[in-house]
Amino acid sequence: MSPQQTLQNTFGFREFREPQQQIIETLIAGQDCFVLMPTGGGKSLCYQIPALHRQGVAIVVSPLISLMKDQVDALNANGVSAACYNSSLAAQEARDVLSQLHRQQLDLLYVAPERLLSPDFLERLHDIKIALIAVDEAHCVSQWGHDFRPEYVQLGQLRDQFPDTPMIALTATADMQTRQDIVERLRLHHARKFISSFDRPNIRYTVVDKQKPIVQLEQFLDQHRNEAGIVYALSRKRVEEIAAKLVDRGIVAAAYHAGLPDRQRHEVQEAFLRDDIQVVVATVAFGMGIDKSNVRFVVHYDLPKNIESYYQETGRAGRDGLPAEALLLFGYGDIAIARGLIEKGGNPDQVRIELHKLNAMVSYAEPLTCRRRALLGYFGETLDHDCGNCDLCLNPPERYNATEDAQKVLSCVYRVGQRFGAKHVIDVLRGSSGQRVLDLGHDKLSTYGIGADQSSDVWGGLIRQLVHLGYLYQDVANYSVIKLTELSRTVLTGQQELTLARPRLKAVTKKPVRKR
Ligand code: ADP
Ligand code: ZN
Numbered sequence: 001m002s003p004q005q006t007l008q009n010t011f012g013f014r015e016f017r018e019p020q021q022q023i024i025e026t027l028i029a030g031q032d033c034f035v036l037m038p039t040g041g042g043k044s045l046c047y048q049i050p051a052l053h054r055q056g057v058a059i060v061v062s063p064l065i066s067l068m069k070d071q072v073d074a075l076n077a078n079g080v081s082a083a084c085y086n087s088s089l090a091a092q093e094a095r096d097v098l099s100q101l102h103r104q105q106l107d108l109l110y111v112a113p114e115r116l117l118s119p120d121f122l123e124r125l126h127d128i129k130i131a132l133i134a135v136d137e138a139h140c141v142s143q144w145g146h147d148f149r150p151e152y153v154q155l156g157q158l159r160d161q162f163p164d165t166p167m168i169a170l171t172a173t174a175d176m177q178t179r180q181d182i183v184e185r186l187r188l189h190h191a192r193k194f195i196s197s198f199d200r201p202n203i204r205y206t207v208v209d210k211q212k213p214i215v216q217l218e219q220f221l222d223q224h225r226n227e228a229g230i231v232y233a234l235s236r237k238r239v240e241e242i243a244a245k246l247v248d249r250g251i252v253a254a255a256y257h258a259g260l261p262d263r264q265r266h267e268v269q270e271a272f273l274r275d276d277i278q279v280v281v282a283t284v285a286f287g288m289g290i291d292k293s294n295v296r297f298v299v300h301y302d303l304p305k306n307i308e309s310y311y312q313e314t315g316r317a318g319r320d321g322l323p324a325e326a327l328l329l330f331g332y333g334d335i336a337i338a339r340g341l342i343e344k345g346g347n348p349d350q351v352r353i354e355l356h357k358l359n360a361m362v363s364y365a366e367p368l369t370c371r372r373r374a375l376l377g378y379f380g381e382t383l384d385h386d387c388g389n390c391d392l393c394l395n396p397p398e399r400y401n402a403t404e405d406a407q408k409v410l411s412c413v414y415r416v417g418q419r420f421g422a423k424h425v426i427d428v429l430r431g432s433s434g435q436r437v438l439d440l441g442h443d444k445l446s447t448y449g450i451g452a453d454q455s456s457d458v459w460g461g462l463i464r465q466l467v468h469l470g471y472l473y474q475d476v477a478n479y480s481v482i483k484l485t486e487l488s489r490t491v492l493t494g495q496q497e498l499t500l501a502r503p504r505l506k507a508v509t510k511k512p513v514r515k516r
Pocket of ligand 1: 017040043
């Protein structure tokens with residue numbers, strides 16, 4: 001049987017997506033692979049099909065117990081023999097899994113890293129045939145990544161323990177540094193790299209100031225009569241209100257959120273798939289696992305809580321490759337609401353990271369940089385030209401030669417040791433005599449006060465553009481600290497001129513006193 005037949009017979013799909021087939025063939029042939037693919041791109045099949053084509057059991061390392069269970073259930077439903085082995089199992093269940101493993105009855109075994117690496121378990125694995133080792137969410141091995149997990153680092157020993165077993169590392173988020181780190185730390189051997197672009201060129205991204213949102217939405221829908229689309233809103237209540245208003249206007253719309261009975265949700269989803277409903281107004285609960293190719297637009301009525309969600313939700317538009325629209329109604333009031341919701345969450349570390357992610361989302365919404373460059377930049381992918389298919393490309397802001405200003409920013413980031421956020425860098429640039437600047441001795445730096453002629457807002461706008469374009473890296477998981485990137489050097493050495501949007505100039509109200 002060929003992988004193509006397995007795809008059809010076992011998984012019920014007609015065709016491979018790019019570049020699944022190549023990955024699968026490489027792995028079946030026994031070579032290591034590194035796969036970077038956006039969420040929803042179809043990473044799982046890349047190791048599930050080889051698992052069925054190579055002798056022995058495939059070991060899948062995954063950090064999230066809930067995800068493991070979903071995957072195993074789905075595989076079992078397709079008649080594939082798979083199980084998971086993690087701390088959620090009762091003693092008897094765990095014994096059953098181990099006995100299946102020893103009797104070589106499993107095609108795939110999902111394991112949490114700390115379980116896999118226990119000497120006892122490794123011992124067992126040496127007694128049986130291993131088809132391949134897949135490391136999912138591989139960015140967790142990297143301290144550069146946003147989700148570092150110490151137990152992942154130890155996975156490096158697998159390469160030595162199983163020298164002849166092909167390994168595949170998969171992730172949906174990895175900038176250059178993280179990618180290198182993954183390959184090194186997992187000691188992948190001559191790994192073939194499959195880097196999918198995150199770009200969805202047929203989606204046009206537009207952000208408008210939220211004024212009278214329902215009117216703005218209706219005007220937008222007037223231009224998209226009879227086209228299928230999704231409107232995302234923050235709360236269940238709002239979802240219902242919007243849906244009712246649209247229905248009043250004669251639009252075939254329905255509400256969808258987690259508070260509705262299962263049956264009703266199922267009906268809405270089915271009707272949408274059949275094109276019997278034109279617009280679904282939904283909370284983020286809608287869309288998981290929905291595969292409708294002709295969604296022509298996605299509207300965000302409220303601010304998404306981070307760029308990951310925004311990218312995933314807008315990504316439900318235009319799967320057929322035909323032109324599609326992503327419209328975000330951006331209101332400053334929404335920022336406070338989103339912040340409030342995040343702050344209600346428990347774990348303080350998590351709250352902190354989510355707030356930084358929210359800031360990145362807000363900065364995306366500012367009218368400064370080509371939306372696509374900003375979006376891709378966030379995922380570590382640099383586009384070296386404006387896209388021509390977003391509101392800012394179609395209606396560009398005023399621009400100027402910002403090379404010198406950018407050099408000031410970049411050298412200041414360097415001087416403060418790449419250990420501070422934008423606010424501190426701006427304070428130093430503007431020669432602030434704030435206590436923190438003085439305590440750190442940053443008033444002694446050569447870049448202290450070199451930007452006193454421009455307001456904080458102007459510097460903020462420039463820094464955000466440099467982040468969007470990849471000249472600076474902002475670590476949202478680490479206090480939004482900003483650091484230089486490989487591209488920074490080209491600007492610092494004057495090899496490259498930079499044209500940036502002129503941030504809306506506000507008069508400098510109080511000129512900071514330079515302290516000497
Ligand atoms: P990822 O792990 O990259 O986020 P998944 O492996 O979960 O993505 O796949 C996302 C969705 O795409 C799943 O619903 C999956 O069944 C579907 N899918 C994957 N490959 C194909 C394919 N070749 N044809 C159709 N659907 C596919
Ligand atoms: Zn653009």
